[in-house]
Amino acid sequence: MSSHSFSAHASEEDIRNDSILIYVNGKLVPKEEAMVSVYDSGFMLGDGIWEGLRVYNGQIAFLEDHLDRLYESAKVLDIPLDMPRADLVKALYGTLEANNMVDDAHLRLMVSRGKKRKPFQDPKLTITKPTIVIIAEHSKPSQEVVDKGMSLFTVHVVRGQPNSQDPKLNSHSKLNCITALIQAQKAGADEALMLDPHGFVSTCNSTNFFIIRKGAVWTSSGKYCMNGITRQKVIDVCHANNIPVYEKDFSLFEVYGADEAFTTGTFGGPVPVINIDGRVIGDGVPGEGVMKIRQLYKQLASNLK
Structure with missing residues (x-):
């Protein structure tokens, strides 16, 4: 075995990530304030879907392919992701713009079923729309x-x-x-x-x-x-x-x-x-x-x- 410890996701450290703004349900908030409820389906049950996205020269690579998979996954899991695709694209690029990111950036787009009123599996217990979070980081692969x-x-x-x-x-x-x-x-x-x-x-x-x-x-x-x-x-x-x-x-x-x-x-x-x-x-x-x-x-x- 190798003596080094690597990963396909290993990246260079970047102190700019200490002060990023994160998209949480339509609002851009400082990293320290970016939170979801302990009753959120994603936190409580892993009941959610996500996409990792990479930025090259100001453009999100293969974005349509990623969104196709996201919306199809939402349909498979019966998550009512009714946010129009154009609005989601606007939110992604808005998050990049707010953080002044045009290259060497990575986004994680997460969608959970939403907040529940009781800590159990049943999707019928969900009381909000799906939770949508976008984390954009300055992230250069190692x-x-x-x-x-x-x-x-x-x-x-x-x-x-x-x-x-x-x-x-x-x-x-x-x-x-x-x-x-x-x-x-x-x-x-x-x-x-x-x-x-x-x-x-x-x-x-x-x-x-x-x-x-x-x-x-x-x-x-x-x-x-x-x-x-x-x-x-x-x-x-x-x-x-x-x-x-x-x-x-x-x-x-x-x-x-x-x-x-x-x-x-x-x-x-x-x-x-x-x-x-x-x-x-x-x-x-x-x-x-x-x-x-x-x-x-x-x-x-x-x-x-």
Whole structure:
């Protein structure tokens, strides 16, 4: 295992985040005053959904894709998110403007079912509209993580069947992922690699997972993982640049013998992985394939208007 402690979400420290304004139900309030009720569904039950958003050159990358997923998730969970999409976009950009953020910024958009009158599960106990919170931070991904690469550990916690808790839902309920991460960190790794119920490689605890074998890019079938927007954009840039890419079932056998490996997520984009379960991947350093894909992805994300 690696001696360093990294994460796909590792960022540079920025003291400007001490004085940010946070959007809470239509109001921009100082960080110290940004609060929700202890009766809020998100706090009490993990009953909510969220999106992580990244800003490049003053634009929120792939915003329509993220909003599509948010509103669809709200429908799946029967959360009455009746805020028009245009108003939500205005709130997101208004939060960025209030904090003078145009680049190297990350937003977390959270929607819970709302405040309840009793501390129980029943959605009928909800007495307010959905709670909407937007946290925008100055957040530059750590270059050291990209330069050195991460280590992963395969955990016993699996990504389950969609009739248990559908892994495509970006819900506030992340205990299975947190449990997976704890096990990986206890084993000395940076993040967790999770299998699907059939023993095939699925995803990481907070990011999607890819390998490169003989110039071809592989990722899981997508049946048991968050269908990440960065994941899809990486698949798209591979297609657009004649890089073979496959969504398929594969096991740890193919992972340990891969030439390269990397994760994908909104915050860090493609991030190299150089060690999995104590096995050195490829040459043990970030490879040319993932670095090329990082460049292609950043070009796509940065050129959006």
